[in-house]
Amino acid sequence: MALWPAWVEQLNAAGSPLHLETPLIQLAGSPEEAQRMKQLAAARPQSGVRFIADHLLQDTEPVWPHVGHGAMLSERDGRIDPLQLLKALRRGLNERNVALRATAVVELQRLSSSSSRWRIITADGGNEDVDLVVICSALGSTELLQSLGHQRPMDAVLGQVLELQLNEPPERWTAWPAVLTCGGINLIPHGKDRLWIGATLEPGTTANQAATETMKRLNDLAPAWLNDARVIGQWHGLRARPRERPAPLLEELEAGLLLASGHYRNGVLLTPATAEWVSNQIDHQMITSP
Ligand SMILES: Cc1cc2nc3c(=O)[nH]c(=O)nc-3n(C[C@H](O)[C@H](O)[C@H](O)COP(=O)(O)OP(=O)(O)OC[C@H]3O[C@@H](n4cnc5c(N)ncnc54)[C@H](O)[C@@H]3O)c2cc1C
Structure with missing residues (x-):
């Protein structure tokens, strides 16, 4: 609550508007x-x-x-539009001349006889030597860490979201909050007669149709207008849940190797807090090993 308003103010721009809806x-x-x-x-x-x-x-x-x-x-x-957030972050990175590379890291190697600490090997055949690596690749983090001897297993928990077209939008729709939460399910109005409802919690990587039907019924608490709503869109994603450790994983694993991942259900909420932690760690490393 303390960090988000400042972030929104800083990231909001004409080409990538960002608002905190409450x-x-x-x-x-x-x-x-x-x-x-x-x-x-x-x-x-x-x-x-x-x-x-x-x-x-x-x-x-x-x-x-x-x-x-x-x-x-x-x-x-409340709520921040995650796609708008990504757009705003990209714009911010571009403005700061940060190079973005859309390629997977296939291996991290520890260097002992070079001035840099780490070699990053990428799927496009490239490699680069760097002083500091921040691993934030969710389910993809485990494999990279395993080859360096760090065991941080994470499990996939699939989440499905439905976009609904309401046949009869409830009266006083405007009185709805940005997010209404019922039994862990979020109901998010958009436009004058649409609603997102999400998300399911399904261990593993396979989406189950029955889970969305149960979610839409809100454990049999759904009002008639919600039961009558038509599904016009559907998507799912995977959350990375740390095994036998609380989420998220924010750790300095060794000098120049930070892990900032495994955010499970709260990665968007925790974005500014995670970024602040990473930034403090980097500052600390610069001071202790110039
Ligand atoms: C349906 C659903 C609803 C959700 N609702 C909320 C919510 O309301 N609030 C909230 O705070 N959070 C929510 N979450 C959780 C949130 O989306 C995650 O916590 C967040 O996305 C985690 O961010 P991340 O960057 O750590 O991981 P991800 O978003 O999983 O991103 C990891 C990235 O790393 C990349 N990658 C993987 N391996 C490699 C590699 N070897 N090299 C390079 N890149 C790699 C992947 O391609 C991916 O782009 C929801 C998730 C789902 C699925």
């Missing part, structure tokens, strides 16, 4: 979760988080899925 509302799934939300709101009065009792939700937002335990509203949380 707020986020999370429906409580149980009385216990509602209690935790109340405690969080009470403990952090300055954070823009507050609890909304169920009867208030019922009065003001009758078209939302009704779980029955109230909700947490987080004024400063």
Whole structure:
């Protein structure tokens, strides 16, 4: 919450506009979760988080899925368009004359008798000697690290998202937050009558159609207008979940070798925090080994 607004301000430009759409509302799934939300709101009065009792939700937002335990509203949380973010980051890199190469790294070699520490060997047959490597290749990181003797296994967890066309958009659509979360599923309106719903959590790399149907029904809490909505788009991606370690993996594995990966479900959310960690590590390495 502290870093994102500053990032958006810095990255937002005419050719690659970037906005932080707020707020986020999370429906409580149980009385216990509602209690935790109340405690969080009470403990952090300055954070823009507050609890909304169920009867208030019922009065003001009758078209939302009704779980029955109230909700947490987080004024400063929300959503950033990830494709716009990538575009803005590319523009920023170009402006700083950073060379971008669209090729896979097939091997990393430790150098002992050269002024550089690492040799990067790429799929296009090229190689380059460098002082510092930051590995951030998600599921592709494991293999690169294995040949250097570092074991950081990660498992793929597939996520599917649906784009829905609403036959009868709910009234007062404008009252929807940027993101409404129900049972871990995000409902994100776009345009006047469309909605993204996501994402499934499916261990492995194969998408299962049944998982999207369960998700669309919202565990049988979906209102009629959502059940009637038509699927007009669908996509999936893989998340990298570290095995037997919490996500993400932010580590200095050895001098000049940083790992910043394994973000599992929160890689977009954690982008500025991860970048700050990497930047601090690089500064530290420059100071300790000029
Ligand atoms: C459906 C879905 C919904 C999600 N929703 C959210 C959300 O709401 N909020 C959130 O914060 N996160 C979300 N995530 C998770 C988020 O997308 C990831 O955490 C994030 O993309 C991780 O970023 P990354 O750059 O570490 O890895 P990736 O995005 O996986 O990128 C890794 C890159 O490394 C490249 N690569 C692999 N091997 C090599 C190699 N040997 N050499 C060179 N390049 C290599 C790959 O081609 C890829 O481009 C979602 C993920 C999915 C699938």
